[in-house]
Amino acid sequence: MTKLTIGEKDYNCEPDEVVLDALLRQDVDISYACRQGTCQTCLLRCTDKVPLTKSQSGLKDTLINQGYFLSCLCVPEQDMTIKLPEQSDFFSEGKVVVNEMLNRNTILLVVECQDILEYKAGQFVNLQREDGLTRSYSISNIPQQSKTLEFHIRRLPGGQFSEWVHDEIKVGDQLLVSEPQGHCFYLPDRKEQGILLVGTGSGLAPLAGIISDALSHGHTGTIHLFHGSSELEDLYRIDEMRQLSRDVVNFNYTPCISRGEAPEGFSSGRAHKVALDALPDLTGWRVFLCGHPEMIAEMKTQAFLKGASVADIYTDAFHVSVNE
Amino acid sequence: MSESLYDRIGGDAAVNAAVELFYRKVLADYRINRFFDNTDMEQQIAKQKAFFTMAFGGPNNYTGGDMRTVHAKMVKNGLDDSHFDAVMEHLGASLTELNVPAELIGEAAAIAESVRADVLGK
Ligand SMILES: Cc1cc2nc3c(=O)[nH]c(=O)nc-3n(C[C@H](O)[C@H](O)[C@H](O)COP(=O)(O)OP(=O)(O)OC[C@H]3O[C@@H](n4cnc5c(N)ncnc54)[C@H](O)[C@@H]3O)c2cc1C
Ligand code: HEM
Numbered sequence: 001m002t003k004l005t006i007g008e009k010d011y012n013c014e015p016d017e018v019v020l021d022a023l024l025r026q027d028v029d030i031s032y033a034c035r036q037g038t039c040q041t042c043l044l045r046c047t048d049k050v051p052l053t054k055s056q057s058g059l060k061d062t063l064i065n066q067g068y069f070l071s072c073l074c075v076p077e078q079d080m081t082i083k084l085p086e087q088s089d090f091f092s093e094g095k096v097v098v099n100e101m102l103n104r105n106t107i108l109l110v111v112e113c114q115d116i117l118e119y120k121a122g123q124f125v126n127l128q129r130e131d132g133l134t135r136s137y138s139i140s141n142i143p144q145q146s147k148t149l150e151f152h153i154r155r156l157p158g159g160q161f162s163e164w165v166h167d168e169i170k171v172g173d174q175l176l177v178s179e180p181q182g183h184c185f186y187l188p189d190r191k192e193q194g195i196l197l198v199g200t201g202s203g204l205a206p207l208a209g210i211i212s213d214a215l216s217h218g219h220t221g222t223i224h225l226f227h228g229s230s231e232l233e234d235l236y237r238i239d240e241m242r243q244l245s246r247d248v249v250n251f252n253y254t255p256c257i258s259r260g261e262a263p264e265g266f267s268s269g270r271a272h273k274v275a276l277d278a279l280p281d282l283t284g285w286r287v288f289l290c291g292h293p294e295m296i297a298e299m300k301t302q303a304f305l306k307g308a309s310v311a312d313i314y315t316d317a318f319h320v321s322v323n324e
Numbered sequence: 325m326s327e328s329l330y331d332r333i334g335g336d337a338a339v340n341a342a343v344e345l346f347y348r349k350v351l352a353d354y355r356i357n358r359f360f361d362n363t364d365m366e367q368q369i370a371k372q373k374a375f376f377t378m379a380f381g382g383p384n385n386y387t388g389g390d391m392r393t394v395h396a397k398m399v400k401n402g403l404d405d406s407h408f409d410a411v412m413e414h415l416g417a418s419l420t421e422l423n424v425p426a427e428l429i430g431e432a433a434a435i436a437e438s439v440r441a442d443v444l445g446k
Binding site: 057300301309313 | 364366369
């Protein structure tokens with residue numbers, strides 16, 4: 001058993017217990033969401049030098065340096081001194097300015113956030129409701145003068161946050177917005193590189209942002225977007241994407257439908273399969289995968305086997321938390 | 325003291341270059357890829373790095389006992405000499421592709437060979 005020290009108080013941690021569970025068990029109030037090291041909601045800081053490697057994987061160098069770690073992944077090897085994040089340091093205020101449906105189950109939520117830090121389209125923030133309920137959503141627009149952030153939020157039947165956004169939220173309502181996080185975004189180097197983007201459902205949100213970003217930087221390589229859903233009615237922004245593919249020579253768009261026969265102009269099959277058939281050699285490509293965790297796990301391996309380097313594969317799996 | 329194989333081969337950079345080539349071969353090899361099923365790619369890459377660092381005699385914290393424990397479940401699922409040979413084959417082919425001199429490849433192979441009994445739980 002190890003000891004966790006926070007300020008003046010000590011807490012215990014069982015041998016196979018992660019820090020998050022140990023602290024929650026002893027009534028320390030810590031925000032968390034995905035519990036698998038993706039959303040970074042449960043980020044804590046350790047002020048003494050102990051090995052944290054596994055619980056720091058995926059964190060920015062600057063955070064690693066300062067001893068930040070993911071408490072949902074950290075099984076302490078020795079006693080730790082921990083600092084809790086001051087909530088106010090991590091969240092800023094946002095106000096809903098637009099909420100309109102993109103299709104039958106996905107809503108466009110635009111939040112004005114004057115204090116938002118520098119971010120890249122495709123990163124995500126954690127949105128927090130007044131009562132503390134917190135979920136991750138990807139940013140779909142590049143930084144705007146108006147300081148507005150766009151989100152595409154899909155309704156999950158019985159989902160606490162998404163149903164609230166769909167059924168109750170109004171223009172003018174307040175939300176808390178975390179610092180931008182994640183590493184699934186465009187960097188303006190190697191502009192001639194091919195870019196493959198595959199998204200399912202609201203996975204289009206980060207991808208649309210990444211595409212805007214790449215185009216705004218004058219990316220010259222082929223850009224190919226495959227957006228998939230089970231039914232036609234669950235796709236969205238089809239006309240806008242088609243228009244973009246007419247306006248921009250190096251941008252290609254393939255909407256995919258996995259259930260039933262696809263009408264003309266759509267491909268039949270799951271988006272990543274359609275993409276793999278269309279692009280048999282991904283050597284040298286940059287690959288972005290967003291949305292369904294299983295699609296991403298499968299496609300990551302396939303893209304790698306087809307030649308893409310692991311360092312060139314960026315993913316955001318929309319893990320749904322099951323513990324709350 | 326003479327430089328270690330790890331340093332002579334090119335250290336961390338060589339490991340990074342070898343890992344992807346090697347892992348792609350392993351995943352594409354029907355004889356052994358079932359052992360690598362449903363595992364997270366990034367984690368696997370990290371483990372392959374550990375594999376190479378070890379094969380190059382570089383800094384690592386593994387003992388024969390660890391190799392036994394890590395692979396014990398696979399041995400239960402049928403891991404045997406034929407699979408070990410396949411891994412050795414891909415190790416050699418990857419290093420050859422990276423133009424590592426034959427004698428260094430030989431040294432790396434000998435190190436990997438030295439844990440055969442542990443990996444196979446013999
Ligand atoms: C990095 C990241 C980025 C993301 N980006 C986006 C995005 O851009 N757009 C988007 O739409 N989503 C995104 N998500 C997903 C999002 O964060 C939420 O997980 C999602 O909106 C569901 O939250 P919820 O509160 O509505 O559902 P929850 O209340 O968390 O429930 C999730 C599901 O589980 C079911 N469920 C809940 N409790 C139980 C229980 N006890 N037993 C059985 N089933 C249960 C619910 O019915 C529901 O279907 C992202 C996730 C991550 C990690
Ligand atoms: C050639 C000698 C070998 C060496 C030196 C070696 C070394 C290693 C090392 C260092 C790890 C990482 C351990 C960890 O930190 O979890 C590992 C994991 C693994 N090895 Fe090997 N290995 C060898 C042979 C093999 C063979 C022949 C197979 C199967 C064909 C195999 C399959 C695996 C798998 C699947 C894992 C991952 C286990 C997990 O996911 O936890 N290895 N190996």
